[in-house]
Amino acid sequence: MPSQRDPRRHAGRPAAKAWPWPLGRVAALAAPLAGLALLAPLVPPVLLAPDPARAAGRRVEAPSPELRVLLQEGPALTVRAAGATRLRLRDGRGKALLVISGERPLRLRWRAGLVEAEPDPVVVAAAAALPGPDPAAGAAGAGERTGAGPSPEPEPLQMPLRLSELWLESVPAADSDPALWLQKRRYRGRLQIRPVNEQLQAINVLPLETYLPSVVGSEMPASWPLEAxxxxxxxxxxxxxxxxxxxxxxxxxxxxxxxxxxxxxxxxxxxxxxxxxxxxxxxxxxxxxxxxxxxxxxxxxxxxxxxxxxxxxxxxxxxxxFDQTSPVREWRQPLDPAQLRQAFAEIGGAAAIQVLATTPSGRVRQARVVGPAGQLVLTGPQLRTRLGLKSTFVRFELQPLLPGPTALSLPGLEAGPLPAGAGALTLPAQAPLDAPQPLPLPVAGGMPAAPPAPQLLVAVGRGFGxxxxxxxxxxxxxxxxxxxxxxxxxxxxxxxxxxxxxxxxxxxxxxxxxxxxxxxxxxxxxxxxxxx
Known part of the structure; x- marks a missing residue:
């Protein structure tokens, strides 16, 4: 269909009648429009016409910068290519060393300040045996000849490889999704292996937008609403x-x-x-x-x-x-004496925790821990770290512990046997019949005083994080x-x-x-x- 401005649509038409407005006024109105027409090629399209996707906050094309994510640290690591892909090894300068099959794992070890890798010789191929760009080889790429004559033979590599830095990348087959196994998980992008403090660091290098789908799925259930x-x-x-x-x-x-x-x-x-x-x-x-x-x-x-x-x-x-449906909006965490002794070893445990100050939202700003051998004053985050609490939005209660099933039915306590020292009554061994029996202490009303009921410290909190x-x-x-x-x-x-x-x-x-x-x-x- 011809456009509205196709001259063929106006052929044969009678000449237009004279414009009834004065020419001076027409020129004054047309000047700004002519200026906009001249500037149109210089103005970004988004400023000339609204983009529905941009206006709605949706997809905006942009380059994706690379991130370096520390995945694991340890004296030994295991890497292999996923699926039908193969694994290419490079040194710290980007030079391709060799390619190995993805069927068998590559075991890496820290050895005398270096990364030690010893591939199975049965599955080793020359570095240039597979097509693909080689950053160290410039624009020509790995295996691509830039001049006449036979390609030079690759230098023999001594096994095991010992390098100050090792890079690993997958060489995918035509119908495979490139990825690398590190221990028991698969990752996209490349892996950088660095020797640090008698350990190996495995660092995943990949584009930001490639990294994010996994983060979203790791941080939120994928079944949640798309807007969340x-x-x-x-x-x-x-x-x-x-x-x-x-x-x-x-x-x-x-x-x-x-x-x-x-x-x-x-x-x-x-x-x-x-x-x-x-x-x-x-x-x-x-x-x-x-x-x-x-x-x-x-x-x-x-x-x-x-x-x-x-x-x-x-x-x-x-x-x-608006977290009313959160399973951790409200929670209770029993603190048994063994845990308290470990958390506050310098004062021998904790008999009570007193909140001294809170923030305007109600979270602990400062608390005093009272133990058998002294007291500690801690910030809310310090207290949370020591006790492994879900948040600092917390208060502390003492709950009576009675022997028998009653103790197991207290709110917030899990069913099962009580831990040692959790407050259950311990009766002394039976004294000999001829031994003198101690007299009960007199109290008001003439009745002997009952022993105090054991108590358990419980954290009662809200939220997580x-x-x-x-x-x-x-x-x-x-x-x-x-x-x-x-x-x-x-x-x-x-x-x-x-x-x-x-x-x-x-x-x-x-x-x-x-x-x-x-x-x-x-x-x-x-x-x-x-x-x-």
């Missing part, structure tokens, strides 16, 4: 970019010390969709990435960052939480009632702005580890990971 998963994807993306440390050996850990990352098995169609739908979107405040910390459940109200950590950030303030930022169970509740991920994020990160990370001023987005600079490093004093 999208909110988690944005928070996790922001947290990961904020946490890059170019001067360190790695950026993040694969545990709750940063954010959970369980590898390929944690990915699902829903977590991949949540990441794709929010591609490139991050949270900012004042043209900088925010500290997008999050936790499991806040127990009804979140905590302000300044009441837990040294710095109060304007977007991390206390807000209501530090309580700052987004509550995951709160996000679940909001998404379940139809709230979009943008509104969920605005609720928990007050005043934060949602935008593509390509538009964040000064943010380094290099896709290679070597070219990153210090502009992506963490600059705030929040000492804990995203989830705890």
């Amino acid at each position: 998963l999208r909110a988690q994807a944005v928070a996790a993306r922001t947290y990961a970019l904020k946490g890059r440390k170019p001067g360190a050996a790695y950026d993040l850990k694969a545990t709750v010390a940063s954010q959970m990352y369980k590898g390929l098995e944690a990915e699902t169609a829903s977590t991949r969709a949540a990441v794709a739908d929010t591609r490139g979107l991050v949270l900012t405040y004042g043209d900088s990435l925010i500290d997008a910390v999050f936790h499991s459940s806040a127990g009804g109200v979140t905590e302000s960052s300044g009441d837990l950590w040294p710095r109060q950030l304007p977007y991390l303030v206390s807000v209501p939480d 530090h309580g700052v930022g987004m509550s995951q169970w709160g996000a679940f509740a909001m998404a379940s009632r139809g709230t979009g991920f943008e509104q969920i994020l605005r609720h928990y990160y007050r005043g934060a702005r949602l935008q593509p990370y390509t538009e964040v001023p000064g943010l380094a987005l290099a896709t290679g580890v070597e070219s990153r600079d210090d502009s992506g490093s963490t600059a705030t004093a929040l000492p804990v990971g995203g989830r705890r």
Whole structure:
């Protein structure tokens, strides 16, 4: 169909009548429009016409910077390629050393400050035996000839390999998904193996957007509403970019010390969709990435960052939480005497714990522990760490322990035998009949005093995690009632702005580890990971 401006549509038409408006007025109205027409090629399309995906906060195409995630540490590690793929080994300069079959594991050991790898000689192939680019070989790639004449024979390698740094990558077959097994989990991307303090560090190097589907599935059930998963994807993306440390050996850990990352098995169609739908979107405040910390459940109200950590950030303030359906909104944790003796060994245990001060949300700011050999004054986080509590939103009670089934039916106590020293009555051995019997102490009313009933210290708390930022169970509740991920994020990160990370001023987005600079490093004093 010809366009509206096709000159053929106007052929043969009579000449237009004279315009009734004065020519001067027409020129005055046409000048601004002509200027816009001249500037149109210079103006980004997003400013000329609204993009529905962008307006809805959905997918924004952007380059994906690389992350370095510490997966495991140990004196020995086992790696193999997944499925029908093979495993290529490179040294620290990127030079391809050899390729081995993915059928058998590659065992790595720390040996005298080096990485020792000894592949099975039956499954070893030359480094150039398989097609694929070789960064160390330049633009030509591995196995590609750049001139006439036969290819030179590869230098023989001495086994076992001993290197100051080892890189491992999968060489996929045509119908396979490239991945690497490390111990019992599969990971995308490459593995860097470094010898550190008589151990090996396994660091996963992969693009940010490839990393995130596993994080979302590791942090939230994949069956949760998509809007909750999208909110988690944005928070996790922001947290990961904020946490890059170019001067360190790695950026993040694969545990709750940063954010959970369980590898390929944690990915699902829903977590991949949540990441794709929010591609490139991050949270900012004042043209900088925010500290997008999050936790499991806040127990009804979140905590302000300044009441837990040294710095109060304007977007991390206390807000209501909607975690009524959380299984850890309310909890009870018995503290048996053996645990208390281990937690407070310097004072011989704990007979009582007194809360001295709380934050405005009700969490413990300071507490006194009273033990047989003295007292301790601890902060709420210190107390939580020592006792292994779910949160600092806690108080302490003494519950009577009576012998028999009654003691096992107290709220919060698990059925089963009582631990040694948990408060059950212990009767003294029977004295000889001719031994003098002690007289009972006189008391008011003439009756002897009964021995005090043994008591058990119980922590009664709410929520799980530090309580700052987004509550995951709160996000679940909001998404379940139809709230979009943008509104969920605005609720928990007050005043934060949602935008593509390509538009964040000064943010380094290099896709290679070597070219990153210090502009992506963490600059705030929040000492804990995203989830705890």
